[in-house]
Amino acid sequence: MEQKVVSIPDITSRPYNLSVEREMPFEASMLYKAWTEEFDLWFAAPGSVIMEGKVNSVFFFETEFQGIRHPHYGRFIALEINRLVELTWVTGDGGTRGAETIVTVELCETNKGTLLKLTHKGFPDEESRNGHEAAWPMILEQLENRLIERANKK
Template identity: 65%
Template sequence: MKESVKNTMTKPICYPDLSSRPFALTVERTMSIPPQVLYRAWTEQFDLWFASPGSVMMKDEVNAAFYFETAFDGKRHPHYGRFLRLEPNRLLELTWLTGEGGTKGAETVVTVELKQNEDGTLLRLTHTGFSDEESKNNHEQAWPMVLTQLEEQLTK
């Protein structure tokens, strides 16, 4: 419990300057999964539903840097970032940096909001700071598939 309080009160070392990278997207999905389970999936169980097993180095603390990789079409895709905000079971915000085909080296920001409702949890994901429309469009197509995968893996 003490760590959760610490996470909520800690300020990020430096918030990315997104002013020159205006492209952003938002996707929403209602899932029949409690917010605390979704929060844990994003902060402690990334390799259960998204990252390649065994590739995750992640600690759920504000300012803690993380690394993981995904595999797609036979290629390895490294991801780097750090947590900017953590509000247990309600919100997490992290930087998201990938290479070619992803954010093209730009430090973007992913915000995941979790709101419990009568159908489970409304997950709203906002991804900001893309340097071009192509990167934004690629992620706009990918995130709904990623969220489908999240729900499928957590409801097995």
């Protein structure tokens, strides 16, 4: 079977990066699924997600904040089941300003659940990076809360 070539964005001229970590009381498989199949459970506006968790597969979803719609686009560039999700991430003004950035999510199981390590690289400027640096911890908290809510409904 022929392997597809994955085009990795050249971010060498955009050195603004960030990293955040959060330990969550879930198995890595639940978090992996949330990042590859269930964006509308915790991040995206319901019904807005077009996503197939496969390398080279493109995705689209929207978020809504204070009545303003924010489209997100990207593609999966690396996947290791229950261990790694790497994708490109493109948003407009107030986000990546149209720059194709790279989000890497590493999942490391611990005694208490899973440590999620998120790295976001290739921002076009410090302001864009700072906005995401403030937002990602809140988004990861929302992920944890939504997974807890779902578990409590079962």
